[in-house]
Amino acid sequence: MRKIVLFGFTLLFFVQCTSIKRHNKHLNDLMAEEKLKSDVDFTYRKLRDLHPNLYWYINKKDLDYKFDSLKSTITKPMTRFEFYKKISPAVAAVRQGHITVYPPTKLMTKKETKALLKRGTGPFSQFDFELFDGKLYVVKNKSYDKTIKTGTEVVAVNGTKPINLIKQYNKFYSSDGYNTTFKTHFSGKRFSTFFTNENGIKDSIKFNFKFNDSIKTITIRRKAEDTIGKHLKKNRKKLAVIDKTKSKANRKKKRVHGYYSVEKNYNRNLHFLEKDSSVALMKIRSFKIGDSKTFYKESFSKIATYQSKTLVLDLRNNGGGRLNEIADLYSYLADSTFVFLDKSEVVSKSSLFKGAYFHGGSFGVKALKTIFSPLMYSYLLLTVHKNKNGKNYYATQTKPHKVSKNVFKGKVYVLINGGSFSASSIISSNLKGSKRAFFVGEETGGAYNGTIAGFMPRVKLPNTDIKIRIGLMFIAPHFKTAPEGRGIFPDIEIIPTLEDRIKENDPEMNWILNDVKSNISEISKTK
Incomplete structure (x- = not known):
């Protein structure tokens, strides 16, 4: 039996390697x-078959025209990458941020990936970039060249002007609806991805930097790992094993809070900002990794113990994640029993069954799915129902929820920006609609009235092998607003400037802390 399993893994490894080589060999074929x-035609048919609200932001006539016009422009053979640039704007016209067309790029085997990582940190990974007023700036320098200051403008990268590439790629994807804040946040941070799509992975890149009206040309090379630092880390780890209690606590924190090893930070954090712990700050980077249920239970227990009067929920640049997590978090913030979501519209039972259940996975995984498919289909038969309007609905987080034991009853501030998307917009819609929180920042990248997400299979086009991710569920919060296609607007709009980044100033947080102090002062005067 052991030999059979070993043979199976060897065969699977060989098939994967062969597939990658074949993909790379024909990548640039016409x-x-x-x-x-x-x-x-296949793409448009799949969108109609799987997308539950395809004509939400564009009518059928206009979308038909988009795809018909696209076909009329294909007058000669082209590469897969050229085709990607053709089809992406047509798909983006649906104006749904979860729909993603993935560019056909060179793939690497596990061995090649391991070898690349061993060579060190790539040139782009040594910087964090942001877009301000149509220009790309360094907001964090992690490279070996410390002369590059925060606030340095990136004028060109290997001769390419960043804004030209950003404008081109902004046509290839969309936010939810009509807002623009999502792209402003997304495009600056993802410039390196756009460049790599065009040019491949580089070991060295020539940057033209501008700082204080002085332009410098600096070549940044792949940064090898500090072997001395690595050795010291290993020694520290060995010493840490001695303190078993501390080691166990660290492991638990990483498991509960969620730990990003590359960024070396936690997905969820709770801090108390005042000496008397009257202000609690909860920063959530995403609703994905970690044991969220334990985190919220422990965190709100601490907030109750410390008798905090104010909670600041920081959802800036939170791209979303799990629905059950945001429903759980909301149960600690709601002021009474609540319904979190409307029933989610889907095209049909088969759209969930074929589109999501059988999507992805190895041959072995698909075989197991086939065995258990009768159970899955039976489950969908019970959970997907057709309403009087003739539409199909899937129920999730739609029953009345009771508030949690340690529900927070004090003042809630929520920090939002264009990077607040998907699940972070859903919980913000409910907090805004119920008037439970005060919002500071800028309009969210996700729409107030919902999004198309949930199950999101990647559909492979039969000829070009390009993959398109399509959401299968129309997920809508319980509360709605009149303007369609816009995000959650802040009660106080504050947009950080480049100067704020240079001085490491947080104007949104500063405003909240000043407002808290002003409220305390006013209460003291009335007593």
């Missing part, structure tokens, strides 16, 4: 017009 047009 593809015939009829095959490209066939993939256009």
